Amino acid sequence: MYLVTILGNLFIILAVTSDPHLHTPMYFFLSNLSLADIGLVSTTVPKMIVNIQTHSRVISYEGCLTQMSIFLLFGCMDGTLLTAMAYDRFVAICHPLHYMAIMSPRLCCLLVLVSFFVSLLESQLHNWIALQLTCFKDVEVSNFFCHPSQLLKLACCDTFTNNIIMYTAGAVFGFLPISGIFLSYCKILSSVLRVLSSGGMNKAFSTCGSHLVVVCLFYITGIDVYLSSAISQPSRKFAVASVMYTVLTPMLNPFIYSLRNKDIKRAMRRSLSKMFYT
Secondary structure (H helix, E strand, C coil): CHHHHHHHHHHHHHHHHHCHHHCCHHHHHHHHHHHHHHHHHHHHHHHHHHHHHHCCCCCCHHHHHHHHHHHHHHHHHHHHHHHHHHHHHHHHHHCHHHHHHHCCHHHHHHHHHHHHHHHHHHHHHHHHHHHCCCCECCCCCCCCCCCHHHHHHHECCCCHHHHHHHHHHHHHHHHHHHHHHHHHHHHHHHHHHCCCCHHHHHHHHHHHHHHHHHHHHHHHHHHHHHHHHHHCCCCHHHHHHHHHHHHHHHHHHHHHHHHCCHHHHHHHHHHHHHHHHC
16 A cells, blocks of 8 residues: 555656646646655554564654654645645636636745645644653553654643643644635535536536545544544544545545546656656
């Protein structure tokens, strides 16, 4: 699964960068999403593979904090980039005549940079909360990677204030991207419903279909993990849900976008033919 995820997302990046026809805002965001997915899955899965092969499940305190910080960085970037892609689809469908003027290269780069710095802020905030913990009643993390909510559950001191800060930050950094996606698709839906042509409606929905599938996969499993960690003790269900949005979703993204997108498939065929016949 790890190799499929890495190769699939690398092919997306290769196709977008090598084909001039894909040098558009939508595919620019898609290539950055693939890069974030590679980072997200590479933060947790290699360590898990090593643990399985060596029959050792040990991670240092510094390694745990580093893994958590990088994981939150790329996880948050996934959410913010999906929001940028939703905005891109909103402009493309609701303001097609002004699309290139609005979605300029400068704005696209700015959105990616904002996505990175917002994600960095969230990851460092969670890291700061974890660093406030001075002692632990247990040293066993009930998951295959270091999750901030589980580190708080291991602390022997009162973590009520830390929990409030952590879940408030998670709600803010999660609610804003979801709100942006929801608002964009409300505008898209209202615009599409005014179109009398069934062909125009089909084109609009096919354009947004892949993005909606990825959004649902990522956010439903991610929200389930955060709510489960807040209201109950870690369980097998918690670990399975974590696998869904940290491993399975990044693996499925290239398939969802490539199988439903003729431009991506065409660019991939060109890239593969150049690799094998040059």
